[in-house]
Amino acid sequence: MTYSFDFSSISSGLDALRQGLAITFLIALCANAIGVVAGFGVGLLSQARSRLIRMLVSAFVEFFRCTPALVQVVWFFYCVPIIFNVFLTPVTMGILVISLNLTAFNAEAYRAGIQSVPREQHDAGIALGLSPFQRAIYIVLPHAFRSAYPVLVTNGISALQQTSLLSVVAIQELMYRGKELASDTYRPLEVFTTVGLLYLAVSVAVAQILRGVERRRALRYSV
């Protein structure tokens, strides 16, 4: 190995990387906020009584689970403006794709938890005169959220990593800034190593924090 590393040559681009990281965070946070909430909604709908709704929901979920995220990103950026005649800002569109993808995966994660709610608790909810919406929020959600939590965390972190796909459609997130910087400085090795380490640091840190929350909560319930 005779390559001489020169990380100082990319120090001028650190600002750009920081701005990229901010966009990455923004998209990942919004996508997760939407994905965690909408995922539960879609998970509930997948248990709906109406066959039509169930079919529509499973078509939505399977479409997003069985096609590459990259295809979804490109499809949304090229086709949504043409078909629906709506023009969103790139970042909004990025949030939309990533959150829809995450919603489909989270819905699957919630499903098992939703199904595991004992029949008696539903009946008790009805006996207490709770509306279907109240039953969903106060009876089903706590069950489903608790059992889905580890998978929600994993999915959330993959969504964070999937935001890197948005560099393909020129959203100025971390990966895009990295590519730009690599071709400006002719230092791909240093730049891509730095970008990789940034993603790694964020993913590991977020995973540690969220799993820590899980452990503390598990402790509380075990007492």
Next chain:
Amino acid sequence: MKFNFLFLLGYIDPLLAGLELTLKLTVGASIAGIVLGFIASLLRTYGSAPVRALAAGYVELFRGTPLLVQLFWFFFCLPLLLHVDVGIVVASLTALSLYMGAITCETFRGSLALIRKEELDACVALGLGRMTRIVHVILPLTFVRAMPPLLSNIVSLFKESALVSALGMADLMFVGQNIANTSARPVEVLTTTALIYFVVAFPLTRCVGRIERKVLKRF
């Protein structure tokens, strides 16, 4: 806006060629990745402390960074470090295999944890050597249990392999985007591309469920 899917009939050959490359990449990287993942999981479970830490580092590194970054890293950085032009195929295959290795390592680790202490004690009682124990006892036991998640890992690799198009590899995604650009009909072409991926991936995910039920019945 009028849509016309018929013109795509003229592009069937390149799309199929793209699909072929995607499938080849998936199969190649799956085989290499599964072997790598099995070895890594053995090291991570039964190795000495430094070996375990090393294996864990490898897994975290490849699971904690986006595959796109890994692909770029191997494509641009490997030649700089090794002073050999590795070429796009080798770079993509290496990155995909190492990524798959990290993912399947976690799958195997889950099923290694299910091997009962008695089964390992039986090996000791029978005086089996380390290699015999790994090949004839641990491997079959973990493989059967890991089968369903391994299959889903392969399906995700099939989807993730679309990222090699960003390096300029002529896989299904790349071909689809190219046709979309030259024909100026992105809606039809990209929808068809998505459907081709779906047609391959969806039946496989159904198989996963079926195999899962079979395996669950056996254990």
